[in-house]
Amino acid sequence: MRYWLSFFLVIIVGAIAVIGIAGFQGGKSRKPPIEIFPDMDRQPKIRPQTGSSFFSDGKASRVALLGTIARGSHYLDTPLVTGQLTGSTNFVDVMPLAITAKLLARGRERYQISCLPCHGALADGNGITKKYGMAVVANLHDKRIVTQTDGELFKTITHGKNLMGGYGANIAIEDRWAIIAHLRTLQLARLGILADVPLDRRAGLK
Amino acid sequence: MSDIFPRWTNKLPLRLLLGVLIVGSVATAGVTYYFTPKYTRVGYQPIQPVPFPHSVHADQLGLDCRYCHNGVEQSWYSNLPSANTCMNCHNQVLSADPRLALVRDSFQTGQPISWVQIHKTPDYVYFNHSVHVNRGVSCVHCHGPVDKMDEVYHAKSLSMSFCLDCHRDPASKIRPPEEVYNLNWVPPENFAKDKGAKFVHDWKVNASQNCSACHR
Numbered sequence: 001m002r003y004w005l006s007f008f009l010v011i012i013v014g015a016i017a018v019i020g021i022a023g024f025q026g027g028k029s030r031k032p033p034i035e036i037f038p039d040m041d042r043q044p045k046i047r048p049q050t051g052s053s054f055f056s057d058g059k060a061s062r063v064a065l066l067g068t069i070a071r072g073s074h075y076l077d078t079p080l081v082t083g084q085l086t087g088s089t090n091f092v093d094v095m096p097l098a099i100t101a102k103l104l105a106r107g108r109e110r111y112q113i114s115c116l117p118c119h120g121a122l123a124d125g126n127g128i129t130k131k132y133g134m135a136v137v138a139n140l141h142d143k144r145i146v147t148q149t150d151g152e153l154f155k156t157i158t159h160g161k162n163l164m165g166g167y168g169a170n171i172a173i174e175d176r177w178a179i180i181a182h183l184r185t186l187q188l189a190r191l192g193i194l195a196d197v198p199l200d201r202r203a204g205l206k
Numbered sequence: 207m208s209d210i211f212p213r214w215t216n217k218l219p220l221r222l223l224l225g226v227l228i229v230g231s232v233a234t235a236g237v238t239y240y241f242t243p244k245y246t247r248v249g250y251q252p253i254q255p256v257p258f259p260h261s262v263h264a265d266q267l268g269l270d271c272r273y274c275h276n277g278v279e280q281s282w283y284s285n286l287p288s289a290n291t292c293m294n295c296h297n298q299v300l301s302a303d304p305r306l307a308l309v310r311d312s313f314q315t316g317q318p319i320s321w322v323q324i325h326k327t328p329d330y331v332y333f334n335h336s337v338h339v340n341r342g343v344s345c346v347h348c349h350g351p352v353d354k355m356d357e358v359y360h361a362k363s364l365s366m367s368f369c370l371d372c373h374r375d376p377a378s379k380i381r382p383p384e385e386v387y388n389l390n391w392v393p394p395e396n397f398a399k400d401k402g403a404k405f406v407h408d409w410k411v412n413a414s415q416n417c418s419a420c421h422r
Contacts, residue, residue, distance in 0.1 A: 011229070022245075025248060025249075028359060030253060031250075040328070040330055041329060047329075
């Protein structure tokens with residue numbers, strides 16, 4: 001009997017020791033996961049946004065060299081890409097994309113991702129970041145912005161203006177135009193008068 | 207013969223068998239519990255070079271995941287933002303805060319911040335973010351409630367069986383595309399049966415269980 005008792009004691013003490021050291025599933029740990037069977041989990045290949053000792057700057061993802069253009073990216077000096085008439089610095093008045101319901105829906109979605117935090121859902125400059133110290137956010141219903149050409153707005157989105165950073169790296173070219181299309185609907189909605197509303201829809205207005 | 211084998215040896219085989227059984231089952235239980243990504247990976251919470259709180263940015267401010275992870279819809283990996291993106295706000299908000307010193311340095315020099323990667327599939331697993339988020343699989347399924355995390359930790363096991371649970375029954379996890387980045391979305395009752403199955407059919411969701419779907 002004594003043997004059994006000590007046998008169980010050893011097992012229980014052992015189990016408690018293992019649990020004490022190893023903890024439970026889901027416990028927080030600062031140490032990287034143990035890879036019990038390493039197999040070929042980590043291969044000497046380069047993954048995006050990781051470090052690499054192969055290059056002197058330590059970056060695995062390479063920055064495009066000056067004067068080169070990544071495959072599949074826009075490179076032509078066209079209104080679509082620059083917002084300016086080809087070969088000039090004059091902004092295009094109207095966007096080079098056809099306005100469709102699809103483009104407007106896309107613009108609304110993209111606006112809400114990238115612009116809404118500061119400019120607000122209504123584009124009146126009352127985004128949530130105002131509470132946190134973004135002091136100067138443009139009200140996009142200001143006359144100076146409403147009267148800007150589409151091309152000039154495109155340039156602002158792409159390269160930024162004053163304290164606003166450029167979004168050229170974050171938002172694709174077509175999406176920037178879609179955002180402008182959505183912004184125009186917001187501006188138009190604010191400037192609208194009763195005469196703009198079709199007769200059969202007026203009853204629904206408050 | 208009793209001199210060689212004393213009386214207690216009669217019970218020895220039985221005792222040995224019992225002992226081996228008990229030790230064996232305890233060891234099996236231990237291996238089952240500990241030798242799994244549910245233990246080895248879940249809960250990994252490294253100290254990041256900049257203490258970026260997703261809870262403040264995604265939950266409190268309500269930023270869309272794609273404000274920063276802007277390539278996730280086109281790319282197989284979900285990109286980290288460059289310091290450029292941070293500085294869109296932090297050139298004014300907390301613009302002198304010491305916690306953001308590395309971000310400002312990175313913005314000036316172009317040298318990226320050495321974030322510590324938390325979710326790492328093995329190198330022979332080719333997980334594609336874009337096909338998942340574009341077909342109604344939300345961030346929250348694999349990454350947990352990131353928008354509520356002050357410091358990001360590994361929330362799900364991301365083991366092979368974890369992937370297959372969903373690939374065998376995609377309708378149970380799929381959601382409307384406009385709710386993919388809304389981590390707090392709760393499916394209405396019977397959603398999986400009514401709408402989920404329809405999505406899987408209409409969008410031709412091919413949640414392949416072929417080895418080569420993920421392993422190459």
